[in-house]
Amino acid sequence: MHASIILLLPFFSALVILLGHRQLKGASVLISVGSSIISFIACLFFLAAEDDNKLLLPFLDVGGHFHAGIDVLIDKQSRGMMFIVSFIGMLVHIFSLGYMKDDDAKPRFFGSLSLFMFSMTGIVLAGNLIMMFIFWELVGLSSYLLIGHWYQKASAAEACKKAFLTNRIGDFGFMIGILLLFGANHGSVNLDDLATAFKSGPLAPGAPGYSAGFTTAAALCIFLGAVGKSAQFPLHVWLPDAMEGPTPVSALIHAATMVAAGVYMLVRVSFLIEASPLAAEIIAGIGCFTALLAALMATQQNDIKRVLAYSTLSQLGYMVMAVGAVAMAAQHGHEAHGPNPGHPAMFHLYTHAFFKAMLFLGSGAVIYACHHEQDIWKMGGLRKHMPVTFWTFLIGTLALMGLPWVTSGFYSKEGILGAAYDSGCSILFHSATLTALLTSFYMMRLVIVAFFGKPRTESAHHATEVPVIMLLPLVLLAVFSIFSAWDGFATPLQAYKPAHEPPHTTVLAASILAFLFGTIGAIYLYRGKDKDPISIKLFANKFYFDEIYAVIVRICQDRLAWIVTALERIFVDGLIARLPTAIVARLGAATRLLQGGHLQGYTFLLGGGVIAVIYLVVFVLPRMGH
Amino acid sequence: MPPLLFYLFALITLGFGFLVVTGRNPVTCALALAASFVGLAALFLSLDAYFIGVIQILVYAGAVMVLFLFIIMLLDIKTEEGKKINVPAIVSGVLLAVLLTLQIIAVVGSTELANKTSQNTPLALAEAAGKIGKAALPTITNDLKTGTLPDAKLIGFTLFDQYGFHLQVIGLLLLVGTIGVVVLSKRERSAP
Amino acid sequence: MITLGHYLVVSGMLFSLGLAGVIARRNIIIVYMCLEMMLSAANLALVGFSRFHLVNGLPDYTAQSLVFFTITVAAAEVAVGLAIIVALFRSKQSVDVESVTKLQG
Numbered sequence: 001m002h003a004s005i006i007l008l009l010p011f012f013s014a015l016v017i018l019l020g021h022r023q024l025k026g027a028s029v030l031i032s033v034g035s036s037i038i039s040f041i042a043c044l045f046f047l048a049a050e051d052d053n054k055l056l057l058p059f060l061d062v063g064g065h066f067h068a069g070i071d072v073l074i075d076k077q078s079r080g081m082m083f084i085v086s087f088i089g090m091l092v093h094i095f096s097l098g099y100m101k102d103d104d105a106k107p108r109f110f111g112s113l114s115l116f117m118f119s120m121t122g123i124v125l126a127g128n129l130i131m132m133f134i135f136w137e138l139v140g141l142s143s144y145l146l147i148g149h150w151y152q153k154a155s156a157a158e159a160c161k162k163a164f165l166t167n168r169i170g171d172f173g174f175m176i177g178i179l180l181l182f183g184a185n186h187g188s189v190n191l192d193d194l195a196t197a198f199k200s201g202p203l204a205p206g207a208p209g210y211s212a213g214f215t216t217a218a219a220l221c222i223f224l225g226a227v228g229k230s231a232q233f234p235l236h237v238w239l240p241d242a243m244e245g246p247t248p249v250s251a252l253i254h255a256a257t258m259v260a261a262g263v264y265m266l267v268r269v270s271f272l273i274e275a276s277p278l279a280a281e282i283i284a285g286i287g288c289f290t291a292l293l294a295a296l297m298a299t300q301q302n303d304i305k306r307v308l309a310y311s312t313l314s315q316l317g318y319m320v321m322a323v324g325a326v327a328m329a330a331q332h333g334h335e336a337h338g339p340n341p342g343h344p345a346m347f348h349l350y351t352h353a354f355f356k357a358m359l360f361l362g363s364g365a366v367i368y369a370c371h372h373e374q375d376i377w378k379m380g381g382l383r384k385h386m387p388v389t390f391w392t393f394l395i396g397t398l399a400l401m402g403l404p405w406v407t408s409g410f411y412s413k414e415g416i417l418g419a420a421y422d423s424g425c426s427i428l429f430h431s432a433t434l435t436a437l438l439t440s441f442y443m444m445r446l447v448i449v450a451f452f453g454k455p456r457t458e459s460a461h462h463a464t465e466v467p468v469i470m471l472l473p474l475v476l477l478a479v480f481s482i483f484s485a486w487d488g489f490a491t492p493l494q495a496y497k498p499a500h501e502p503p504h505t506t507v508l509a510a511s512i513l514a515f516l517f518g519t520i521g522a523i524y525l526y527r528g529k530d531k532d533p534i535s536i537k538l539f540a541n542k543f544y545f546d547e548i549y550a551v552i553v554r555i556c557q558d559r560l561a562w563i564v565t566a567l568e569r570i571f572v573d574g575l576i577a578r579l580p581t582a583i584v585a586r587l588g589a590a591t592r593l594l595q596g597g598h599l600q601g602y603t604f605l606l607g608g609g610v611i612a613v614i615y616l617v618v619f620v621l622p623r624m625g626h
Numbered sequence: 627m628p629p630l631l632f633y634l635f636a637l638i639t640l641g642f643g644f645l646v647v648t649g650r651n652p653v654t655c656a657l658a659l660a661a662s663f664v665g666l667a668a669l670f671l672s673l674d675a676y677f678i679g680v681i682q683i684l685v686y687a688g689a690v691m692v693l694f695l696f697i698i699m700l701l702d703i704k705t706e707e708g709k710k711i712n713v714p715a716i717v718s719g720v721l722l723a724v725l726l727t728l729q730i731i732a733v734v735g736s737t738e739l740a741n742k743t744s745q746n747t748p749l750a751l752a753e754a755a756g757k758i759g760k761a762a763l764p765t766i767t768n769d770l771k772t773g774t775l776p777d778a779k780l781i782g783f784t785l786f787d788q789y790g791f792h793l794q795v796i797g798l799l800l801l802v803g804t805i806g807v808v809v810l811s812k813r814e815r816s817a818p
Numbered sequence: 819m820i821t822l823g824h825y826l827v828v829s830g831m832l833f834s835l836g837l838a839g840v841i842a843r844r845n846i847i848i849v850y851m852c853l854e855m856m857l858s859a860a861n862l863a864l865v866g867f868s869r870f871h872l873v874n875g876l877p878d879y880t881a882q883s884l885v886f887f888t889i890t891v892a893a894a895e896v897a898v899g900l901a902i903i904v905a906l907f908r909s910k911q912s913v914d915v916e917s918v919t920k921l922q923g
Binding site: 629632636639640643644646647649652655656659662663666669670672673674675677678681682685686689690693694697698700701703712715716718719720722723724726727730731734735739740741742743744745747749750751753754757758775780781783784785788789792796799800803804806807810811 | 819820821822823824825826827828830831832833834835836837838839840841842843844845847848850851852854855858861862865866868869870872874875876877879880882883885886887889890891892893894895896897898900901902903904905907913
Binding site: 600604607608610611614615618619 | 712715718719722725726729732733736
């Protein structure tokens with residue numbers, strides 16, 4: 001019951017707003033915000049719901065063998081995720097009231113936001129992969145709409161196109177993966193059925209027709225969907241560009257929820273990843289590589305939102321690595337700790353959602369106060385002008401850096417480091433620690449440059465605190481950034497809590513040392529500077545990925561297009577279209593000569609016809625016996 | 627009719643007809659056409675169709691020719707001097723004409739019907755007076771009895787007796803033609 | 819002896835002359851005259867048949883009625899046709915059939 005309310009409320013909100021925004025005008029904003037608040041309240045009740053898997057709406061039923069429908073899978077993961085999505089969604093809605101106050105296209109913005117809430121809820125609740133795929137595409141669409149909200153800006157239009165196309169690649173892999181599982185599991189892609197199938201069904205090792213290669217292929221194809229949506233290497237290029245969208249959107253979609261959907265989905269199908277050691281290693285490797293790569297890029301970015309975007313990439317890489325590492329650990333026979341084991345990736349997803357949304361909203365407040373200035377080197381000294389924003393932003397930053405024993409980020413990051421440690425692969429653990437160090441470094445750099453020192457421009461000098469309606473979400477999220485890992489909060493979410501047991505003291509030490517070195521390094525380097533003291537072109541230019549992709553696309557696509565065009569010219573254009581056209585045209589031209597418009601010509605034809613008729617009637621037909 | 631006269635009038639008809647086709651000056655052509663129609667009218671007379679012969683002269687050689695000449699004069703049409711001769715048109719026209727003539731000659735030569743002459747199919751006026759007797763007007767039977775052919779009366783009788791409706795339609799056609807000519811000839815005032 | 823065949827041949831030759839004229843000539847007025855010749859040739863054939871197809875010992879006056887109608891229609895046609903020619907001349911300043919090719923396909 002609650003589930004259908006949570007799912008349908010944003011849907012109707014989006015429907016009403018997008019269909020009737022001309023009539024509704026300002027009311028559409030209220031509808032959207034109201035629906036998000038009611039959804040949140042429903043989600044609070046939902047936290048207490050029992051595990052369940054029921055069908056809401058059957059819409060595909062082929063011969064009794066294949067079912068797909070809108071169903072709801074309630075378990076600890078969907079409950080926790082649902083809480084995060086609706087809570088942050090609500091706060092972002094409220095924040096947007098202030099941030100988008102002067103925007104002309106407010107109804108479109110809030111309508112798209114509601115559409116996103118609907119789609120995201122669908123992904124979270126999905127009990128089968130086909131429903132998940134449908135909503136997977138829907139979040140892609142709403143993300144496209146929201147990134148391109150200021151479509152008059154060429155860069156925003158380009159960014160939304162890029163995000164959509166890049167996601168398409170991943171989605172295609174996801175679809176192939178679903179179809180592989182669909183075929184192998186005799187038409188059922190229900191998550192529970194699949195889990196059973198991997199344990200003791202047609203997909204279990206030893207079953208007739210079992211093939212390790214097939215399982216790996218299916219796992220990697222499904223993972224490709226997460227690569228696209230969670231912006232992992234090599235499809236990570238869209239996320240930084242997606243910052244062209246309004247900042248609340250970046251906070252909700254491109255930091256807290258949608259990009260985490262990939263991780264969520266991987267956790268959902270963890271049985272599949274655990275079934276394939278190779279896939280688990282590849283996933284952990286790609287996650288680790290993305291985390292390190294993005295952290296390196298983040299150290300040299302100057303746009304406040306881009307720093308956060310690369311930080312998001314890095315943290316998503318962390319989570320994906322955790323998924324892979326946990327699967328690897330499970331294959332090695334390590335059992336998860338604690339009485340109610342959660343998943344470290346999910347735990348980091350929860351905490352990260354709070355503090356990253358907080359950081360994005362904080363950056364949104366800064367941008368709003370500085371009249372849409374996004375370059376951190378043109379800010380400075382904002383600490384005095386915007387105290388509340390500063391303190392909340394600092395809390396978020398410390399949470400992301402993982403301030404020991406106080407912030408939630410410390411616990412969740414340690415959980416991931418622990419998973420990497422347990423995986424038995426030292427490279428994972430070492431690069432994860434290095435990433436943590438870099439994270440502390442670039443976040444401290446961001447805070448020092450933007451909030452300390454002297455104001456470097458007029459707009460920074462005149463910045464004032466933002467209105468209460470924007471501060472409220474910041475403060476709430478800041479509170480959660482600290483407390484979300486504490487027992488009182490973590491238990492309802494049934495999150496994973498890392499254990500500080502003997503083998504994990506190394507992890508603890510590594511985590512604290514990474515924090516300390518990163519922070520001290522950043523303070524030492526950036527304190528009182530007006531200019532970036534270090535400049536590494538490779539990092540600032542994002543390892544030239546965009547340029548490399550452009551070249552690859554140019555070479556491959558242009559060649560392919562050339563061949564396809566040639567084929568089309570010859571066969572479609574030539575044989576199918578041109579040839580009959582030419583024949584008809586020639587015939588037409590020939591008969592046109594008869595229609596010259598010349599009276600004499602017509603008369604000649606008439607006379608010739610008369611003669612022919614006489615010849616036939618008088619001289620030919622009688623001889624033939626008529 | 628003596629054969630000599632037939633050939634004379636046939637020659638007049640065809641000769642002036644040839645002049646119509648070949649003449650450079652439209653006025654010459656029009657006058658040649660009138661002469662050709664006079665010859666044709668004589669041929670009608672030789673076929674005992676006096677009324678038709680007379681209206682051929684009245685309508686064609688009279689009214690229609692005047693109309694043609696009037697238009698030629700009105701439009702002040704020059705001769706076709708200097709205009710290049712359209713050789714393919716002439717060749718094809720002559721070719722068709724020759725072919726058609728040959729065909730007609732062949733058809734005529736191949737049918738018994740063509741051998742009828744005024745000698746082997748003479749008019750039998752006195753018998754006709756008896757045969758059509760009651761159906762016809764007294765004036766026609768009287769004429770027939772005296773041995774003259776009341777050509778105009780018989781045509782009139784046929785027209786009004788059998789083709790009254792058609793006559794009305796023809797009358798209407800003439801009316802429409804008149805109106806059409808008026809409409810066509812009127813200059814459009816609104817035209818700039 | 820002059821037979822029906824003679825008349826029919828004259829009629830056919832006159833018709834052929836008219837046809838040749840219509841095809842060969844470019845002056846639209848002369849084309850019209852040739853058309854009249856063709857109509858008259860048909861009339862000659864009709865009258866010839868009328869004379870040699872006796873009904874009750876008299877010529878067949880149905881054929882002559884047809885000739886009468888033909889002459890009437892031809893007269894009307896000439897009137898309308900010449901009016902068209904005048905209108906055409908007004909717009910084209912020419913009576914050359916080559917200048918009237920608007921209906922070219």
